[in-house]
Amino acid sequence: MIQMENVTYSYEKGYGVKNVNFTIDDAEFTFLIGPTGAGKTTIMKLIYMALIPQSGVVTTGHFRSDKIKKRKIPFLRRSVGMIFQEYHLLRDRNLYENIALPLYVIGTRHSEIADRVENVIDQVGLVGKEDHTPDELSGGEQQRACIARALVKDPEIILADEPTGNLDPITSFELLKLLEAVNHEGTAVLMASHNYNLIKGRGHKIMEIQQGLLREN
Amino acid sequence: MLDRALFLFAEGFRNLLRHKLTVFAAVFSVFLTMIIIGSLFIIGKNTNKLIYYLRTKYKIEVFFEADLAKEEALDVVKQIESFPGVRNTTFIDKENATKIFEKQFGENILDYIQRNPLPMSCVINLNRTGDYELDIMPIVTRIESLPGIDNIEHQGKLIQRIEGFHNRFTTIFSVVSIGIILITISIISNTIKLTIYAKKDLIQDLHIIGATNTFVKVPFLIEGILQGFIGSFIAFLVLSLCLQIGNNILTQFSSMTIRMDPAAASWMLLIGISISFIGSLRALARFLP
Numbered sequence: 001m002i003q004m005e006n007v008t009y010s011y012e013k014g015y016g017v018k019n020v021n022f023t024i025d026d027a028e029f030t031f032l033i034g035p036t037g038a039g040k041t042t043i044m045k046l047i048y049m050a051l052i053p054q055s056g057v058v059t060t061g062h063f064r065s066d067k068i069k070k071r072k073i074p075f076l077r078r079s080v081g082m083i084f085q086e087y088h089l090l091r092d093r094n095l096y097e098n099i100a101l102p103l104y105v106i107g108t109r110h111s112e113i114a115d116r117v118e119n120v121i122d123q124v125g126l127v128g129k130e131d132h133t134p135d136e137l138s139g140g141e142q143q144r145a146c147i148a149r150a151l152v153k154d155p156e157i158i159l160a161d162e163p164t165g166n167l168d169p170i171t172s173f174e175l176l177k178l179l180e181a182v183n184h185e186g187t188a189v190l191m192a193s194h195n196y197n198l199i200k201g202r203g204h205k206i207m208e209i210q211q212g213l214l215r216e217n
Numbered sequence: 218m219l220d221r222a223l224f225l226f227a228e229g230f231r232n233l234l235r236h237k238l239t240v241f242a243a244v245f246s247v248f249l250t251m252i253i254i255g256s257l258f259i260i261g262k263n264t265n266k267l268i269y270y271l272r273t274k275y276k277i278e279v280f281f282e283a284d285l286a287k288e289e290a291l292d293v294v295k296q297i298e299s300f301p302g303v304r305n306t307t308f309i310d311k312e313n314a315t316k317i318f319e320k321q322f323g324e325n326i327l328d329y330i331q332r333n334p335l336p337m338s339c340v341i342n343l344n345r346t347g348d349y350e351l352d353i354m355p356i357v358t359r360i361e362s363l364p365g366i367d368n369i370e371h372q373g374k375l376i377q378r379i380e381g382f383h384n385r386f387t388t389i390f391s392v393v394s395i396g397i398i399l400i401t402i403s404i405i406s407n408t409i410k411l412t413i414y415a416k417k418d419l420i421q422d423l424h425i426i427g428a429t430n431t432f433v434k435v436p437f438l439i440e441g442i443l444q445g446f447i448g449s450f451i452a453f454l455v456l457s458l459c460l461q462i463g464n465n466i467l468t469q470f471s472s473m474t475i476r477m478d479p480a481a482a483s484w485m486l487l488i489g490i491s492i493s494f495i496g497s498l499r500a501l502a503r504f505l506p
Contacts, residue, residue: 048425071429078427088422092235102426110220149426 001026001157001188002047007056009042010212017042017212020056024157024190024205029183031199032192034209040192043209044161047190048080049073061156078106081150081158081187085165087142089134095121095145096130102153120148124178140171147178157188164198172198225432229439236412240444243408243496247448247489248455250401255456255485257390263475268383271376275353277341277360278370285365290337293363297341302356307340314338336367352377398492405444405496406503409437413504420505434501441497442490449489453482 002024010016017039024030032040045051046058049065058065063076089098096117103113121127124144134142143163150158160179164172176191176198183189193199199206208215233240279297281290287310294308309317314335319325327333341360343353353373360369413420423433457477464474478484 050425074424074427074429074432076427077425080427082425088418088425090419090422101423104221104224105423105426105428105432107218107221110223113220153426 001028001061002190003057003059004043004046005057005059007046007053007058009046009051009053015039015042015212017046017209017214020212020214022207022214024188026156027183027186027188029180029189029202029204030191031202031204031206032190032209033194033196033199033206034192035194038209039212039214040194040209041161042212043214044082044159044190044192047159048077048082078102078153079156081147081153081155083143083146083150083158083160083163085162087134087146089142089145089149091134094131094133095126095137098134098145099148099152102149106153116152117148120152123151123182124148138171139166140168140175143167143171143175144178147175147182151182151187155187157190158182160189160191162192162194164193164195169198176202221432225435226439228436229443232412232416232436232440233443236415239408239411239415240440243405243441243444243493244448244451246401246404246408247445247493248452250397250492251449251452251485251489252455253397254394254488255452255481257394258481258484259456259460259475259477261386261390262478264383264386266476268379271379272343275343275372275376277343277353277357279339279341279360279366280368280370281337281339282365282367283336285337287337289365290339293365294339296363297339297360300356300359302344302353304342304344306342309338309340311335311337352380398488401492402496402499405441405493406499408444409441409497409500410504412440413437413500430505434505437501438494438497441493445490445493446486448493449485452489453485456481456485 002022004020004022007020008016008018010018015037020043032043034040042051046053046065047060049058049060049063049068052065060076061079063072068076090101093101099117099120100113103116108116121130124147126141126144126148129137129141134145137145143166146163147158158179163179164175167175172195179189179191180202191199279293281293290310291308294306297303298306311333314337315326315333318335326335341356343356353371353376357369357371357373360366420433460475460477467474
């Protein structure tokens with residue numbers, strides 16, 4: 001599903017990741033933990049190929065970083081659902097429109113869109129909020145909307161970059177349970193977090209990153 | 218595919234409603250441009266018509282020497298007919314000249330003078346030249362070199378002045394139009410850049426969820442095309458209205474009317490849309506390479 005082989009990427013300022021190796025299998029739930037600035041987001045960006053490694057190879061599905069053409073990157077991203085700490089919801093559109101957007105991008109038929117959007121809205125527990133804009137939703141609801149937006153295109157993997165960073169502990173835990181439910185349905189999840197208390201004892205694989213160096217627990 | 222196309226069109230249309238101020242600036246720029254270009258085009262078309270009409274009326278009158286025999290004069294006329302640019306000739310012998318005189322002045326000149334003083338002459342009609350400049354001076358020079366010619370009457374200088382004015386107008390029209398079009402492209406390009414900047418979050422999100430660059434660009438192009446369509450359509454309506462009012466006033470003083478080309482709506486829309494399309498492409502090439 002996802003593989004990194006001797007991957008190194010460094011920014012001009014010197015941060016980044018060094019000689020990273022790991023594999024995430026189909027339907028696997030993996031935590032990526034580490035302090036702020038350790039390289040968690042860089043790993044995520046390398047997986048959805050917003051960054052291309054300076055050395056080593058990243059494989060996401062059947063796309064390889066050393067062979068992929070720039071115009072093919074959008075097709076890779078269609079098989080990856082992404083969730084961010086800052087939500088990235090469009091403020092001038094309601095919940096329904098935000099969730100439906102990826103389906104228009106991948107060319108889903110209009111008649112199919114309503115069903116799929118309603119299904120994921122139900123799955124994440126936001127029924128009745130379809131007409132609300134992001135500003136009319138709480139932080140937890142916005143993050144649930146992000147999960148719905150990631151799920152609606154039926155991705156093979158969900159990348160969640162600090163999804164609980166702006167949420168209180170109870171909401172964070174509910175969100176984690178939601179991601180676990182999604183994983184239970186067969187979708188692989190890679191969740192980055194710096195909150196060790198949240199993820200400990202969940203029985204999932206944990207990878208720890210410190211100053212760009214990865215250690216698998 | 219159709220669903221996606223409809224979605225992209227709807228996005229482009231929604232963009233118009235979301236950024237009213239920048240859209241107003243772009244539409245107003247296209248409107249002003251098309252008003253200026255449309256006015257110049259109407260003036261140009263009507264001047265062309267006038268020039269074409271005048272060209273059909275151009276003629277040269279040749280008067281033969283008094284002692285030239287009729288056969289010799291007819292020989293000369295034959296030679297003139299073979300000159301390039303000459304459509305036909307009408308030979309007027311002395312007898313016909315007196316008839317014309319009588320028709321014009323109501324008196325027979327032979328009643329007053331024993332000998333017919335009127336010379337033989339020839340009216341030369343020139344080819345109707347629609348779209349290119351008519352220079353009759355080479356024909357006049359060739360006629361002057363023929364034997365037995367006493368005098369040549371023509372409107373060569375006037376024609377040159379009219380054609381010269383027409384040429385200058387055409388040049389100025391082209392330069393002004395190109396200048397205005399370039400300025401408008403720049404304005405449209407800047408308004409689309411502002412729109413792109415205002416929607417940078419959306420663009421980033423679209424890329425993250427797997428949108429291709431084409432998918433991201435198309436709504437902006439549609440927005441540009443719609444701006445061009447609206448601006449040029451309003452300009453066409455305003456120009457038509459102004460022409461109607463102008464013609465109503467003009468007909469009170471003269472039989473002349475200013476006409477708009479029936480295809481004007483099509484070419485105004487085409488130019489307006491093209492300007493906006495190029496402006497949008499320019500902005501997108503810069504911000505979304």
